[in-house]
Amino acid sequence: MSEPAYFDNNATTALAPEVLEAMMPYLSTLYANPSSASRLGAQVKDAVSEARASVAGLLGCRTSELVFTSGATESNHMAILGALALAPEKRHLITSNVEHPSIMLLCRDLELTGIEVTYLPVDTDGRIDLGQLTESIRPDTALISLMWANNETGVLFPIEEAAAIAKFRRVLFHTDATQAVGKVRLNMLESAVDLLSCSGHKLHGPKGIGALILRKGVALPPLIYGHQERGRRGGTENVPAIIGFGAAARLFGDLDAQIAYLNGLRNQLEQGVLALVPEAIVHGLAAERLPNTSNIAFNMIESEELLHRLEQQGITAATGAACAAGGSRPSHVLSAMSLRREAIVSSLRFSLSRYNRREEVAQLLVVLQGLIQAGKASTTTDSALVSCAH
Template sequence: MIYLDYAATTPLDPEVRAAMEAWQGVYGNPSSVHALGREARRLLEEGRERLAAAIGCRPRELVLTSGGTEANALAIYGVALARGRGHLVSTQVEHSATLGALRGLEALGFEVTLLPPDPYGLVHPEQVAEALREDTLLVSVMTVNNELGSLYPIEAIAEVCRARGVLFHTDAVQAVGTVPCRVEALGADLVSLAAHKFYGPKGIGALYVRKGVELFPLLPGKQEQGRRGGTENPLAVYGMGLAAEKAVRLLPEESQRLLALRERLERRLLALEGVELNGHPTQRSPKHVNVTARGADGEGLLLNLDLLGVAVSSGSACSSGSLEPSHVLLALGRSREDARASVRFSLGRFTTEEEVEAAARAFAEALARSRPAPA
């Protein structure tokens, strides 16, 4: 099987797996004061410190979560519920976790503005500035779009928010190990992360919270400085820290390698009749290629690719069981039919040139199978 769905999840890096296996015997509760608890606490804090160093923040500014979805929810609900009322700004093309949290706040009486993207899926600082109100509590714009790979002008948006005294959150789940992701450069007050997107274990993530930002805890408890209750998983945190450290170390060479593979794949796909690119042609993650195959049966296209041994996605993995077309592609102006006939390829650390070439050939065959035969 050729795996080209790295934006959905990445395999656990073998070095990280081996390092975690060496500590499998650590089972104490990190909140306990006895020797086993202290051992677990040391492992937990080492992972936290490694992650903090990788993204350029203080260890105590990281709140450990179960993943990116919880990190997004904690940022959005946490800020809003700490204030009690007000207005939030985001975009129509955010991850479903962010949009779901915003819908939940609307049900509680908060007001939400969702900014429309341009034809490339981008949202611009001027739009954010125009949407801000006196009662705006938070702006949330992702760093890298999970379906398109579009790169947002996060630093400029952060400046707009800072000038108006509004907190800024970015979902950087797709960013670590793909593009530079240092919190001081992003300028955000809150940053969401998920280990399984950068070759770490599943079920663990973190929310960077700038010192001084008040959050209402979604899970009450004394852990994580009272910001997120529940016994932490030291082994998973340790694995996350190791994975982030390696992803950042490999970034300069890996981003260039992925970009070359992405361009090779794009050339092959876009040479096919009726195949069009979704997202910005250049202002895009080096690992994302999202295309629409006009006139194709979307379900048939994916099934045939799977039968031909290529694992890809029709959009966000969190929506893979849905028959509905991608909300991101609809926001770009794609018809429901074209949105369904779209495929996201996402490359990763173990992708080879040979796999890219084989995947392009398989796509051409799957496309021919999924289009109606000429009359």
């Protein structure tokens, strides 16, 4: 390819030029502490307030409900640990078995301290059963935490319905919306969600900045003490990143048009792959999904090998699962969907952004066609896929 093509936007996105431009003054001349009583400090404080309003506008929440953090991982920890600290007599959590590692690993560690965790299963399309959620709620349930959109498959959970169930049962509800922001329309003012996590670098903002939305009336104790963020998250604000987060949020003014564009690219990619490889499987195809995410099992070539060959052609994607080589474990998401081992170890994830073009997708399909044809010509019954699957 004449230029590299990037299809790994669920891992991170490119910093938008507008975002970099907005950040630059706060990396040079506008360096004052926003808590300072100086004129320059007041100017920086006003800029932080403007950025907060922009992010709140994208999420549909009040500015007073938004707490800036170092990223979604910290926000997830604040939500879960805060909910447990808020009601120490409640020792039960509910989540799913396909959550992001920042939640899965925290829950596993909490289990060692005596916290009980219910992990809701998913079906072969990655969907949860709201009936099972309802049945899992107990008098000592402190929090329900479910991701809005899965980072590997793009499958959307019925978050509004789940939050309504939690509200009816008077249980706090948290959602990790890291992958959903900028790809689905959110309105916290009309939602039953109590707590929402997100991160700036998933929507063309900088790394190291995120937010936790706390619905009015939800007063979680802080993880980090200090007067900043209304006493909810201490530490001098990361001003350049906050400014960048605000600038990134303003990129999504015409969200419906961007969703339609991404959906068109995803459909072009999936239809092209299925035409090339009829035996391929699009994971979560029967479920509601993000418009930008496609996780595909090629079923005839190991994903690590295909990923390596794509990299050699200047194309960046991601494995839906890691082969046993190197001691890596298969994707916990695809494994939880009860897929065949061959499908798990032959899956690649393609995740798109506003900067991807139809021409890039077309070129990806051309490259895939050549790689697949070459792979078929050299594949034998004891191929890498078969040996890996065993």
